[in-house]
Amino acid sequence: xxxxxxxxxxxxxxxxxxxxxxxxxxxxxxxxxxxxxxxxxxxxxxxxxxxxxxxxxxxxxxxxxxxxxxxxxxxxxxxxxxxxxxxxxxxxxxxxxxxxxxxxxxxxxxxxxxxxxxxxxxxxxxxxxxxxxxxxxxxxxxxxxxxxxxxxxxxxxxxxxxxxxxxxxxxxxxxxxxxxxxxxxxxxxxxxxxxxxxxxxxxxxxxxxxxxxxxxxxxxxxxxxxxxxxxxxxxxxxxxxxxxxxxxxxxxxxxxxxxxxxxxxxxxxxxxxxxxxxxxxxxxxxxxxxxxxxxxxxxxxxxxxxxxxxxxxxxxxxxxxxxxxxxxxxxxxxxxxxxxxx
DNA sequence: CAAACGTGGCG
DNA sequence: TCGCCAAGTTT
Numbered sequence: 001x002x003x004x005x006x007x008x009x010x011x012x013x014x015x016x017x018x019x020x021x022x023x024x025x026x027x028x029x030x031x032x033x034x035x036x037x038x039x040x041x042x043x044x045x046x047x048x049x050x051x052x053x054x055x056x057x058x059x060x061x062x063x064x065x066x067x068x069x070x071x072x073x074x075x076x077x078x079x080x081x082x083x084x085x086x087x088x089x090x091x092x093x094x095x096x097x098x099x100x101x102x103x104x105x106x107x108x109x110x111x112x113x114x115x116x117x118x119x120x121x122x123x124x125x126x127x128x129x130x131x132x133x134x135x136x137x138x139x140x141x142x143x144x145x146x147x148x149x150x151x152x153x154x155x156x157x158x159x160x161x162x163x164x165x166x167x168x169x170x171x172x173x174x175x176x177x178x179x180x181x182x183x184x185x186x187x188x189x190x191x192x193x194x195x196x197x198x199x200x201x202x203x204x205x206x207x208x209x210x211x212x213x214x215x216x217x218x219x220x221x222x223x224x225x226x227x228x229x230x231x232x233x234x235x236x237x238x239x240x241x242x243x244x245x246x247x248x249x250x251x252x253x254x255x256x257x258x259x260x261x262x263x264x265x266x267x268x269x270x271x272x273x274x275x276x277x278x279x280x281x282x283x284x285x286x287x288x289x290x291x292x293x294x295x296x297x298x299x300x301x302x303x304x305x306x307x308x309x310x311x312x313x314x315x316x317x318x319x320x321x322x323x324x325x326x327x328x329x330x331x332x333x334x335x336x337x338x339x340x341x342x
Numbered sequence: 343c344a345a346a347c348g349t350g351g352c353g
Numbered sequence: 354t355c356g357c358c359a360a361g362t363t364t
Contacts, residue, residue: 047347047348047349048348048349048350049349049350049351051350051351052349052350052351084348084349084350085348085349086347086348086349086350087347087348087349088347088348089346089347090347161343161344163343204352204353235345262346262347263346263347263348264347264348265347291348291349292348292349293346293347293348293349294346294347294348294349295345295346295347295348326348327348327349327350328349
């Protein structure tokens with residue numbers, strides 16, 4: 001086990017004192033948090049920056065104010081609200097989660113770690129976050145911020161996503177999170193960890209000189225702040241070509257709903273065309289675009305074509321506003337819808 | 343367990 | 354332009 005450079009209570013108190021003065025207190029989801037609002041914000045915040053999430057969270061809570069209203073919504077409306085936020089399985093799982101809570105939990109929100117992890121889309125981190133933020137109770141969290149902070153503070157070497165390091169980090173989180181019996185606030189403690197990681201213990205140019213833990217930080221002591229956490233090995237991302245079909249009829253555009261599995265799942269998209277399909281005749285290009293995903297680059301060409309199967313639907317401008325489209329597809333359509341004459 | 347899964351901001 | 358990475362989960 002890691003040698004602890006500080007007592008648990010000193011760590012907690014220094015963190016909480018700092019957050020009380022320097023932490024974030026005005027984020028939308030911090031105002032009157034409920035289990036549902038915390039769930040929504042935590043799912044949105046997965047792999048997504050705070051500034052990006054804020055307007056999505058506001059719109060979401062206006063349209064789906066309660067878990068019951070979300071459960072009753074139709075999928076296209078849900079996806080329209082998530083449009084542009086990315087990682088769309090989160091939206092589908094959040095919709096499932098609402099139905100699960102309403103239908104299988106009698107509308108009672110689960111309130112222990114194990115029951116929370118049974119909710120679709122809720123893993124170990126999110127379960128801990130809901131315990132902390134919604135119930136102000138014991139709920140250890142290990143996210144990117146905590147990984148970075150702990151790897152530095154305890155000078156933990158090794159691949160940050162290896163099971164060895166991950167287990168170590170969770171063990172530390174369990175140990176350093178105030179217990180249920182503690183007089184300290186679990187909500188404030190969890191927020192303090194995140195705020196530290198987001199504003200002081202940052203990936204680049206960490207603010208060690210004003211850090212409340214600088215006296216006991218092992219990485220600072222060993223002059224390893226910039227070496228920790230151990231950087232992930234980089235992988236080369238491939239370029240994938242793709243062709244999409246462009247069909248206009250009477251001011252309407254033809255779109256196909258993508259299957260829930262795979263990229264852009266559950267969104268409506270220009271139909272993807274298999275160029276190996278001999279049924280598709282050569283056709284002049286409408287345009288092209290490139291798009292970078294986390295794991296590959298898309299080099300897309302859009303060509304005129306006639307829908308053969310009735311696997312899609314026609315949408316006018318009003319119809320487009322009620323469904324979710326992939327960001328680059330939406331951008332392409334908006335650019336080309338006006339200056340193309342069928 | 344490694345890979346899939348989006349998008350935008352920033353240096 | 355380009356690489357990094359941001360309140361992870363699922364398969």
